[in-house]
Amino acid sequence: MAELLAEVGYDGVTFELVARRAGASKPTLYRRWRTKRDMVVAAVRAMPATGGGRTIDTGSLRGDLLELLGVLAETLTTSDTALVATLLHAGLADPELCDYLETATGPTGARLPAAVLERAVERGEVPDDAHTFGYDEVAGAALITRALNGLPYDETYRAQLVDAVLLPALRTSSPSIQHAGIFSGGNH
Structure with missing residues (x-):
C-alpha cells in the first residue's frame, strides 16, 4: 500500500486499485475496511515507525518536545519521504485524515498532543492559555x-529547534490569533 500511495497519491487510491494490486476482491477489502481512509490508516499503522500508541510524558515540556521530534525523525528516517509528503498533501484536502492518523497510530510527532500541553500548563511551563499553534506549524x-533537502535533523538540530523556536513559541500566548479563525481544527 505504501508503494501505491507514493505512486498514485491519496486521491488515486481506490478499493479497485488496491484489490487489483493485492490480488483480492473488492468485497474482501470492504469487509475489512469501511472507507479508503480506514484502509490507508491501516497501512500507515503497519509501517515500522509510527507512534505505536506510545504516551509522551517525560516529566518536562522540553523532554516531551524532544521525544515527539524523535518520533517524527524516526518516521522520516524509516519511511519513504515521498509517502510522507503524499500523506501531508492528502491532509490538505482531507484535514480529518490527519486527525484520524494521529488518533489511530498514536503521536506521529507532527502535532503536539493536547495532553502534553495540558501537563505543561499544570507544571507551570507555559501559560494557561497556551495552544499548540507554535509546535504544529513549525x-x-x-x-x-x-x-526533503538532504539536511541533517539529528538530535543536535532537534534540540536547537526546541530551545530556540518551539519552547519560546509555546510560551508566547496569542489568543487573538486563535480567535481570528486561523486554526482549522485538530488539537487547537
Missing part, C-alpha cells in the same frame, strides 16, 4: 523540509 515543516 516542527513537522522544519524536519520534513530538512529531510
Whole structure:
C-alpha cells in the first residue's frame, strides 16, 4: 500500500486499485475496511515507525518536545519521504485524515498532543492559555523540509529547534490569533 500511495497519491487510491494490486476482491477489502481512509490508516499503522500508541510524558515540556521530534525523525528516517509528503498533501484536502492518523497510530510527532500541553500548563511551563499553534506549524515543516533537502535533523538540530523556536513559541500566548479563525481544527 505504501508503494501505491507514493505512486498514485491519496486521491488515486481506490478499493479497485488496491484489490487489483493485492490480488483480492473488492468485497474482501470492504469487509475489512469501511472507507479508503480506514484502509490507508491501516497501512500507515503497519509501517515500522509510527507512534505505536506510545504516551509522551517525560516529566518536562522540553523532554516531551524532544521525544515527539524523535518520533517524527524516526518516521522520516524509516519511511519513504515521498509517502510522507503524499500523506501531508492528502491532509490538505482531507484535514480529518490527519486527525484520524494521529488518533489511530498514536503521536506521529507532527502535532503536539493536547495532553502534553495540558501537563505543561499544570507544571507551570507555559501559560494557561497556551495552544499548540507554535509546535504544529513549525516542527513537522522544519524536519520534513530538512529531510526533503538532504539536511541533517539529528538530535543536535532537534534540540536547537526546541530551545530556540518551539519552547519560546509555546510560551508566547496569542489568543487573538486563535480567535481570528486561523486554526482549522485538530488539537487547537
